[in-house]
Amino acid sequence: MAVGGGTAQAAPACTSGTGPYQKQVEKFLGRTVDGRQSVNDCKAIRAFQTLHGITPSAGYAGSLTWQTMNTILQQRAAKxxxxxxxxxxxxxxxxxxxxxxxxxxxxxxxxxxxxxxxxxxxxxxxxxxxxxxxxxxxxxxxxxxxxxxxxxxxxxxxxxxxxxxxxxxxxxxxxxxxxxxxxxxxxxxxxxxxxxxxxxxxxxxxxxxx
CATH class of the missing domain: 2.40.440.10 (L,D-transpeptidase catalytic domain-like)
Structure with missing residues (x-):
């Protein structure tokens, strides 16, 4: 049971699906940029999502994940x-x-x-x-x-x-x-x-x- 009496929820399964922003996300994470989802790609994406509270944290290279990464890139460029x-x-x-x-x-x-x-x-x-x-x-x-x-x-x-x-x-x-x-x-x-x-x-x- 979770704190407060709620039922603990299991994390969503790591997705095997290739997202629409796969290449951009792979490049941001320093992965091989081939536009194809792999187990290790999913783990890296999922770690990023979990760190920043992006849900569902299933490792999918979707629009919200890329939006977040793109904002970080713009912030880095500001210097x-x-x-x-x-x-x-x-x-x-x-x-x-x-x-x-x-x-x-x-x-x-x-x-x-x-x-x-x-x-x-x-x-x-x-x-x-x-x-x-x-x-x-x-x-x-x-x-x-x-x-x-x-x-x-x-x-x-x-x-x-x-x-x-x-x-x-x-x-x-x-x-x-x-x-x-x-x-x-x-x-x-x-x-x-x-x-x-x-x-x-x-x-x-x-x-x-x-």
């Missing part, structure tokens, strides 16, 4: 120049930038990168993180959501209940948050130390899958 396209304003001094399309955030001061970029987990379909120019208006280091009854450490609110805050979930865990910008604990703490009430936040783009 130390995440604002190369100039989407985040450079005329506001210190500002926290949130790129929904690449699921990335960073802090810059003018054109100078101060921290990041770091992966984030933003609002799911129907609960999207709202775009536009914002300001941090309230901070609570030990916040607990009154709606969802979950802990939101290092919460920094910038738009009607939407906030930067720490989570223990994978940043690539679908479908996403309830609208907040989730961050890994160490990075949420750094944001807490670098930002203050009144600091600017700018959100743009569109999260994959929304």
């Amino acid at each position: 130390k120049n995440p604002n190369a396209a100039g989407n985040c304003p450079t005329n506001k001094g210190r500002i926290a930038c949130v790129d929904l399309t690449r699921q990335l955030s960073w802090i810059q001061d003018g054109r100078t990168l101060k921290f990041g970029p770091v992966p984030v987990r933003t609002g799911k379909d129907g609960s999207e993180t709202r775009t536009g120019a914002k300001k941090i208006y309230w901070r609570n280091i030990d916040h607990v959501s009154s709606i969802y009854k979950v802990k939101m450490p290092y919460a920094q609110f910038f738009d009607g209940g939407q906030a930067f805050h720490s989570t223990t979930k994978s940043m690539w865990n679908p479908p996403g948050s309830a609208g907040c910008v989730n961050m890994r604990p160490a990075e949420a703490k750094t944001y807490w130390n670098l930002l203050s009430n009144g600091d600017d936040v700018y959100v743009w783009g569109r999260k994959p899958g929304t």
Whole structure:
């Protein structure tokens, strides 16, 4: 029995089916790129899915798995120049930038990168993180959501209940948050130390899958 009295569910069987994104997924995982599912391909895909909470974790190279991998590739490409396209304003001094399309955030001061970029987990379909120019208006280091009854450490609110805050979930865990910008604990703490009430936040783009 699972904790709480529920019945434990067995993991789905590893699939032998070749997925529509087989070659892309094989390349991402460093497998032989032949576009044909193998037992070892399935095991590698399944490990990736399990790590990031992608269900069913049956090793199938489907659209959600590739979408997640493609987002990771875009994040890696950002490196130390995440604002190369100039989407985040450079005329506001210190500002926290949130790129929904690449699921990335960073802090810059003018054109100078101060921290990041770091992966984030933003609002799911129907609960999207709202775009536009914002300001941090309230901070609570030990916040607990009154709606969802979950802990939101290092919460920094910038738009009607939407906030930067720490989570223990994978940043690539679908479908996403309830609208907040989730961050890994160490990075949420750094944001807490670098930002203050009144600091600017700018959100743009569109999260994959929304």
